[in-house]
Amino acid sequence: MVSLVRLLTASLLLSPALVAAQLNMPRGVTPVSRDIYDLHMEVIWIVCGIMAVVYGVVIYTLIKHRKSKGAVAAKFSENTPLEIIWTIIPMLIITAILIPSIRLLVDMDDFEAADLTVKITGHQWKWQYEYLEHGVGFFSDLSTPMSQVLGVDQKDEWYLLEVDEPLVLPTDRKVRFVVTSNDVIHSWWVPALGIKRDAVPGYVFEAWARIQEPGVYRGQCAELCGVNHGFMPIVVKAVAPDAFDSWIAKRANLPPKVSSDSGWTMATALERGAVLYDQHCGACHKYDGSGMPPTFPALRNSSIATSTDISRHIELVLNGVPGTAMAAYAPQLDDEELAAIITYERNAWEHDTGDLVMPSDIQARRR
Amino acid sequence: MISFLIRWTTTTNHKDIGTLYLCTALLNMFVGGAMALGIRAELFVPGLQLVDPNFFNSLTTMHGLIMLFGVIMPVAVGFANWQIPLMIGAPDMALPRMNNMSFWLLPFATLMLVSTLFMDGGAPNFGWTMYAPLSTTYGPPSTDYMIFAVHMLGISSIMGAINIITTIATMRAPGMTWMKLPMFVWTWLVTAFLLIGIMPVLAGAVTMMLFDRNFGTSFFDAAGGGDPLLFQHIFWFFGHPEVYVLALPAFGVISQIIPTFSRKPLFGYRTMVAATLLIGFLSYIVWAHHMFTSGMPYGAQLYFMIATMLIAVPTGMKVFNWITTMFRGSLSFETPMLFAIAFVFMFTFAGCTGVMLAVAPADFQYHDSYFVVAHFHYVLVNGLLFAFFGGVYYWYPKWYGRMYNEGLGKLHFWLSTVSVNLLFFPMHFLGLAGMPRRIPDYSLQFADFNFLASISAFIFGFSQLIFLYNLLVSVRRGEPATDRVWEGAQGLEWTLSSPPPHHSFQTPPRID
Numbered sequence: 001m002v003s004l005v006r007l008l009t010a011s012l013l014l015s016p017a018l019v020a021a022q023l024n025m026p027r028g029v030t031p032v033s034r035d036i037y038d039l040h041m042e043v044i045w046i047v048c049g050i051m052a053v054v055y056g057v058v059i060y061t062l063i064k065h066r067k068s069k070g071a072v073a074a075k076f077s078e079n080t081p082l083e084i085i086w087t088i089i090p091m092l093i094i095t096a097i098l099i100p101s102i103r104l105l106v107d108m109d110d111f112e113a114a115d116l117t118v119k120i121t122g123h124q125w126k127w128q129y130e131y132l133e134h135g136v137g138f139f140s141d142l143s144t145p146m147s148q149v150l151g152v153d154q155k156d157e158w159y160l161l162e163v164d165e166p167l168v169l170p171t172d173r174k175v176r177f178v179v180t181s182n183d184v185i186h187s188w189w190v191p192a193l194g195i196k197r198d199a200v201p202g203y204v205f206e207a208w209a210r211i212q213e214p215g216v217y218r219g220q221c222a223e224l225c226g227v228n229h230g231f232m233p234i235v236v237k238a239v240a241p242d243a244f245d246s247w248i249a250k251r252a253n254l255p256p257k258v259s260s261d262s263g264w265t266m267a268t269a270l271e272r273g274a275v276l277y278d279q280h281c282g283a284c285h286k287y288d289g290s291g292m293p294p295t296f297p298a299l300r301n302s303s304i305a306t307s308t309d310i311s312r313h314i315e316l317v318l319n320g321v322p323g324t325a326m327a328a329y330a331p332q333l334d335d336e337e338l339a340a341i342i343t344y345e346r347n348a349w350e351h352d353t354g355d356l357v358m359p360s361d362i363q364a365r366r367r
Numbered sequence: 368m369i370s371f372l373i374r375w376t377t378t379t380n381h382k383d384i385g386t387l388y389l390c391t392a393l394l395n396m397f398v399g400g401a402m403a404l405g406i407r408a409e410l411f412v413p414g415l416q417l418v419d420p421n422f423f424n425s426l427t428t429m430h431g432l433i434m435l436f437g438v439i440m441p442v443a444v445g446f447a448n449w450q451i452p453l454m455i456g457a458p459d460m461a462l463p464r465m466n467n468m469s470f471w472l473l474p475f476a477t478l479m480l481v482s483t484l485f486m487d488g489g490a491p492n493f494g495w496t497m498y499a500p501l502s503t504t505y506g507p508p509s510t511d512y513m514i515f516a517v518h519m520l521g522i523s524s525i526m527g528a529i530n531i532i533t534t535i536a537t538m539r540a541p542g543m544t545w546m547k548l549p550m551f552v553w554t555w556l557v558t559a560f561l562l563i564g565i566m567p568v569l570a571g572a573v574t575m576m577l578f579d580r581n582f583g584t585s586f587f588d589a590a591g592g593g594d595p596l597l598f599q600h601i602f603w604f605f606g607h608p609e610v611y612v613l614a615l616p617a618f619g620v621i622s623q624i625i626p627t628f629s630r631k632p633l634f635g636y637r638t639m640v641a642a643t644l645l646i647g648f649l650s651y652i653v654w655a656h657h658m659f660t661s662g663m664p665y666g667a668q669l670y671f672m673i674a675t676m677l678i679a680v681p682t683g684m685k686v687f688n689w690i691t692t693m694f695r696g697s698l699s700f701e702t703p704m705l706f707a708i709a710f711v712f713m714f715t716f717a718g719c720t721g722v723m724l725a726v727a728p729a730d731f732q733y734h735d736s737y738f739v740v741a742h743f744h745y746v747l748v749n750g751l752l753f754a755f756f757g758g759v760y761y762w763y764p765k766w767y768g769r770m771y772n773e774g775l776g777k778l779h780f781w782l783s784t785v786s787v788n789l790l791f792f793p794m795h796f797l798g799l800a801g802m803p804r805r806i807p808d809y810s811l812q813f814a815d816f817n818f819l820a821s822i823s824a825f826i827f828g829f830s831q832l833i834f835l836y837n838l839l840v841s842v843r844r845g846e847p848a849t850d851r852v853w854e855g856a857q858g859l860e861w862t863l864s865s866p867p868p869h870h871s872f873q874t875p876p877r878i879d
Contacts, residue, residue: 022800022812025732033732040729047719054686054715061693062708065629066700073630073697073855082691083638083684090683094676097726102669104728109665149808151414159413160810184501185595187660187735191801196731198661200596201500202589205662222660222735222803224494226501227421230806283420292421295488295507325505 026191029213029238033194035104043097050093111206114176118167122179122186122199122221124327125228125283129167132178136251139332140165142231146278146287149231161218166235170244171214177207183327184226190219190234198223211238226325228283259335259359266343266356273344276337281345284325289349295325300349310355313342314365330366335359376471379463380869381448382766384470388445389759391474393835395437398481400828402430407824410817415808423807424492429484431495432513435613436520437477439747442755443616444527447555449766451531453860454549456540456878458870461533469526476519483509494805496606497572499587499598503579510580514573521566528559528566535559540859542878546640549858550633553640554619557647561608561615564651569605572598599661603654611650613747615643617754618685621707623858624761625689628704629696630855635688642681642688649678659730668727675725679718686715701853702776706757709784710750717745720795735805738798744791756783756834763838764852768866769845775837782830789823 027037065071121128123139130137143164147153156162169175179188181199188207189196192215197207211217219234239247278287281299285291289300299305304313317338320328329338339357346355378384405426409417418426448466452459460466483490488507491497502510535548535556548556575586575598585591587598626633633639656675659668689711698704720742724733733739756779764770793816798804802813809817848865859876860867 023796025799026801036729036732039726040723040732043723043726043729047722051715051719054690055712057694058690058708058711061690061696062698065694065696065698067630067697068699071695071697074695075631076695077632077634077636077692079635079691083635083687086687087680087684090680094679094722097722098673098676101672101726101728105665105668105672108728108731149415151416155413155811158810160808184505185498189735189801189803191732194731196660196734200589200662202593202595203662219801220803220806224424224498224501224805226505227424227492229424230420230803230808292488295505323504 028192028194029211029215029217030193030209031212032104032108032209033192035107036194039100039104042100046093046097108207111176111208113174114208115173116170117176117178118169120177120179120188120197120199122181122183122188122225122232123332124183124226124325125221125232126332127167127186127188127232127234128182128332131248134248134252136248138165140167140235141279142233144231146282158218160231161220161233161235163233163235166216166237168237168239168244168247169209169211170241171211171238173241173244174208174210177209178204179207180204183325185223186221186225186232187223188219188234189222190217190236192217192219193236196222211236214238214240231283257334259339259363261358261360264336264339264356264358266347269340269343269356270347272337273340273342274348276333276341277344277348280329280333281341289345299345301351305345306351306353310342310346310357310361311365313346314338314357314362317342318362318365319367335362335366338362377467379459379467381452381460381463381466381871382867382869384460384466385445385448385450386766387470388441388448388473391470391477392438392441392445393838395433395441395477396831397835399430399433399438400831402426402433404824404828406430407821409807410809411821412818413809413811413814418807420807421489421492424494424805425484425490427805428491428494429480432480432491433477434747435495435609436517437473437480439613439751439755440520440524441473443555443558443613444524446551446616446620446755446758446762447527447531449762450860451534451552451555452538452871453765453863453867454552454858455535455538455543456859456872456876457534457538458872460530461538462530465526466530469523469530472519472523472526476516476523479512479519480516483512486512496602497576497598498602499576499579499595500589503576503587506580511577514577517573518570521570524562525566528562531555531559532563540872540875540878546637547878550622550636550639551616551619554615554622554643557643558612558615561612561647561650565605565608565612568601572601572605575601596658596661599658600655603657604651606657607654608647608650610746611646613751615646617710617751617758618643620754620758620761621689621710624703624707624757625692625711626857627761627853627855628699628701628707629693630698631692631696632857633688634691634694635684638684639688642684645681646678649674649681653678656725656727656730659727660734672725672727676722679722679725682718686711686718697855699854701760702771702773702780703757703761705777705780706753706760709780710753710757713745713749713753713788717742717750720745733798735803736798737794737802737804740804741791741794741798744794749787749791753783756780759838761853762860763841764845764848765860765863765865765867767842767845768848768864769841769843770848770852771837771841771845775833779830779833779837782833783827786823786827786830790820790827793819 117132119130126139126141128139140163143162144160148155179197179199181201186199193209195207197205217236221232284296285299291298318330320326336359339359339362342357346353486509491510491513493501578584585593587593587595653675655671797816851861
């Protein structure tokens with residue numbers, strides 16, 4: 001109990017001066033998000049009006065018609081004209097809300113004439129972005145370290161809303177998003193763009209944005225997608241069109257990453273592996289390797305991680321286990337990263353097999 | 368002790384079964400409430416402190432399932448068991464042995480549901496909506512127990528519904544025509560038909576889940592030619608009418624309380640009946656407004672938006688009728704009336720945020736955010752739970768022949784009302800500012816309101832102990848209640864003694 005209290009106070013003290021809490025929906029930076037905002041405000045004023053009238057009558061009644069003030073009950077229990085009026089008025093209000101809504105819905109559904117198409121794929125628990133016209137693609141992972149989540153380190157300003165590689169988009173161009181998923185249902189939500197699109201396996205859904213101001217816009221996965229649902233943020237970095245063009249050209253011409261075994265030592269592998277393990281494996285297999293059996297098997301003392309047959313371990317991480325929550329990591333991580341993780345798993349938690357997996361071992365087993 | 372057990376397990380008396388339902392619901396309310404407090408404790412400050420994310424997901428899932436299937440539904444059935452025979456002048460329910468069975472399925476189903484928390488791999492962790500494929504391919508093994516529990520709960524509800532329809536259709540006292548039925552009985556009649564319509568659909572959905580999980584089918588698995596969105600459509604075809612299964616009995620309770628303490632007959636009885644029927648019908652054809660962001664063709668979005676907004680019309684009629692019933696009445700403010708008035712205020716507010724959510728384009732921002740959490744808690748807690756609190760205080764003296772403690776009742780009301788609003792109102796802001804629901808940790812800009820909500824949640828939770836204490840103590844020590852109990856009470860139940868005789872109406876009363 002004492003440690004619990006200490007933990008709570010510690011996390012309170014570690015929070016930096018809090019960002020002023022926002023009360024309303026952001027107006028956003030795209031035509032759609034701004035239209036949504038305007039519609040939202042219109043409906044808010046309408047319902048405020050309704051509430052003012054309804055509450056006004058109730059409060060009047062509560063004050064005026066109290067028995068303690070000698071009020072005598074009237075006998076009426078029906079009034080047809082009145083009942084017709086309060087059936088018609090809501091219908092008119094609904095119509096007033098529907099007209100702009102339908103117009104906006106048509107606009108949101110117009111995916112034609114896009115200048116750029118980005119494919120978004122949800123994975124447990126990271127986003128994959130592919131610029132379909134440019135052949136550029138990458139994964140975007142939460143970059144907040146576990147030490148901040150667990151309250152060991154002070155939380156940054158953008159705690160849980162920062163990634164290793166943001167989605168870079170041009171301003172003033174129509175970007176079309178095609179959204180799908182690799183495993184369970186996710187939802188790609190960036191409030192400032194006015195986009196929330198469920199990523200459903202087996203489906204490709206569309207959305208579009210024309211960003212009008214450069215800046216960094218943040219969002220989160222909005223559909224419960226498993227253990228780390230709360231830890232898969234979205235960061236969109238909007239830059240001027242020419243800056244985008246030069247960025248994407250540079251990104252497309254990046255030489256393919258060649259892994260090399262030179263300088264690959266146990267120390268470097270374990271150091272990188274520990275960080276990468278926490279980032280990619282720890283949510284399910286737990287930071288101490290105990291897992292959550294039977295859904296997420298324990299790695300600690302498992303035959304996979306301790307037997308002499310290293311190739312089984314590598315195959316499993318590379319290709320996953322179809323029909324289970326174990327994803328294939330071959331497309332997500334490079335040879336060095338995978339070698340580091342597997343080396344770490346084989347030597348952490350008193351496994352001490354002494355096995356050092358080389359990047360070339362991974363390279364050799366990629367299909 | 369053994370005779371006590373036999374008496375309560377074999378009872379076929381509608382009052383005993385009503386009491387059993389209400390006690391089970393009360394117990395479950397504290398179980399589900401403890402889970403809610405676990406959630407709020409974790410969300411007290413940013414960072415992970417108390418529970419790991421998987422257990423957090425189990426907590427949100429079990430909290431939802433228990434509160435819906437173990438609290439609000441049994442409470443409503445408990446009221447139906449107690450009140451319908453009393454209100455229509457019958458000696459008991461039409462099918463008393465089935466009544467016994469439909470109750471006794473409930474505690475075992477709930478037990479099985481709760482037992483999943485202690486199983487390997489943890490309790491179901493995919494939300495009460497059980498979306499596939501998270502619940503099928505990725506669900507923990509305990510999911511199969513949850514499916515079995517849901518089947519049992521469904522059978523229990525369907526049997527209860529058949530019983531209620533049969534009772535109302537065949538056991539009304541002579542002269543009790545359809546248009547003389549008390550409003551509470553009408554709302555339950557429509558509710559029972561909703562239950563019979565939707566519970567088999569839910570059973571079908573979870574059975575397909577069971578087959579996908581264990582027998583290699585691919586109803587919801589895209590890789591096998593199935594469709595994850597099919598699950599959502601089937602689920603919400605159950606799920607949306609379910610909202611009205613919970614809401615209509617609460618509307619019925621309010622329609623009984625307000626006239627009593629206004630000393631004036633219910634305004635617009637016939638439109639109230641019509642509105643109830645209309646809500647029942649519309650509730651079947653609006654389900655996909657839970658799925659605007661799931662991916663739907665434009666035409667479907669348009670249809671579901673318009674149909675959903677139409678529900679505001681009959682619901683509005685109900686609210687206006689309640690208010691007009693109070694208008695120029697002679698109001699007094701005993702605890703049941705306080706809860707009823709609070710219901711009118713907060714349910715109207717929840718209805719307004721409901722209209723906002725129905726606006727499909729704006730729903731792209733609201734959906735799956737804390738705005739939705741705030742909205743449906745305003746409906747279910749600030750609205751329906753308050754209505755049922757009011758109902759318990761209203762009929763408790765009739766049921767058990769003793770008055771509850773009015774001072775404690777008012778204390779319970781004021782503490783609950785203040786804290787529940789401080790708990791759920793800030794969640795609207797959180798949602799609009801971009802906080803997704805069902806997350807165990809959040810970024811720093813959401814810290815203030817979560818802090819406030821968590822503190823208020825604990826105050827609200829512990830305030831319910833006053834309610835529990837009041838009920839338990841008053842059964843023996845409360846002042847004896849008169850037959851009429853309330854000055855303005857109208858209806859057959861108030862013509863009986865308090866508590867009513869074992870077989871309620873031995874000879875049917877005549878209604879002119």
